[in-house]
Amino acid sequence: MTDKGMIDSLTSLRFFAAFAIVLHHARSTIFPADFMLGVPLGHGVSFFFVLSGFILAYVYSGKLEPSQPYAFYVSRLARIWPAHIFTMLLVVLLFPPVSWTKGAEPAWLVTLLNGTLLQAIVPIPAYYFSFNSVSWSISTEMFFYLAFPFLLAHLDKTWHIKLIALLATGGLIATLLDLHKVNYYSPDKITIFSGHGLAYISPALRIQEFFIGILLFKFYNSVKSFRFFNAVTCTALELLSIAAVILLTKKVLVFSYVQSGAGNIASGEFWGHCAVGLLFGLVIVTFAFNRGILSKLLGLKFFVILGEISFAIYMLHQIVLRYYVGHRSLFSEIPTPLVFPCLVLVTIVMAYAMWRYVEMPSQRWLKKVLIRKERQSSEPACRTAQGTRSAPSYPASQG
Secondary structure, three states, X not given: OOOOOOOHHHHHHHHHHHHHHHHHHHEOOOEOOXXXXXXXXXXXXXXXXHHHHHHHHHHHOOOOOOOOOHHHHHHHHHHHHHHHHHHHHHHHHXXXXXXXXXXXXXXXXXXXXXXXXOHHHOOXXXXXXXXXXXXXXXXXXXXXXXXXXXXXXXXXXXXXXXXXXXXXXXXXXXXXXXXXXXXXXXXXXXXXXXXXXXXXXXXXXXXXXXXXHHHHHHHHHHHOOOOOOOHHHHHHHHHHHHHHHHHXXXXXXXXXXXXXXXXXXXXXXXXXXXXXXHHHHHHHHHHHOOOOHHHHHHOOHXXXXXXXXXXXXXXXXXXXXXXXXXXXXXXXXXXXXXXXXXXXXXXXXXXXXHHHHHHXXXXXXXXXXXXXHHHXXXXXXHHHHHOOOOOOOOOOOOX
């Protein structure tokens, strides 16, 4: 464990998920379009969604009241918004205005929605892929955070109702998209409504993965003390869970599309995400025990630091790749086999700097200012109503 009470092995795994997405976006830029063809590298986002639900449940279970979510919301905003604004400004500084909003009008609205992390609710590619394209996922996650206190509340009694409701809602929306043959996604139609903007981007069809993470924490919490989960069995489970992801992810995705029916892209996408989320969940739960050889290895400081900066790597990598594509001549002296390693190194160095000098100070400052102001404003009201009783306390903000 770290001093924050986090699970080191899970922190480290975030780096590998982020690196898979880096490889995914390096296709057709650094590598040929068929590089690692068939390997679903882009599904690293699903891993982050499931892991987010698991870790938030781990940190806040029994500590967060739905009626008092303010400190939680401040903590989550402080976690992702500074990095988002910083990378958005980098895009403005490094790339021409035409690439910022990708032709969507009005430009001011696209900018406003992106800056406030609301772009994921607009199912138009030019909106949700504006500025730093990968920020669509943290926009989506912001809505998970809004729902989290309510998803966590009374979980033991309501988890099955919530799960059925979320799956039914997502499945129904995906089915309607397929029935109406809605335009899914095409590079020459990025300024019009897209089914991709709902099935792949929208919080309504991705929150299921987040909730799977919450439910997996519930399962983990109920079995973590079993003697069965010793060093030997946990090592075996770690190896088996990784093998399952490597060997079964593609098969699960194909099965989801086949079962959804020919041409039903949205349904295949939705059920595929849910199924892959479960596969990633197996990895998360087995490594959360932190008793196997692999999880102990991932607990080394080197891997933990890479995990800590993984969010910055994710937020910066596409900017680095875009800059390379637009300025290839600057890299002409670098041997071709070394181009990608050099870009990865640059990304990691930039990520560490952004994590240390932008993310961490901004988090501390925002929490200090916003939470203290809220406490100060609520304290007089508490004293008026309840004599000298102190202001409400909040759970420690982590992550």
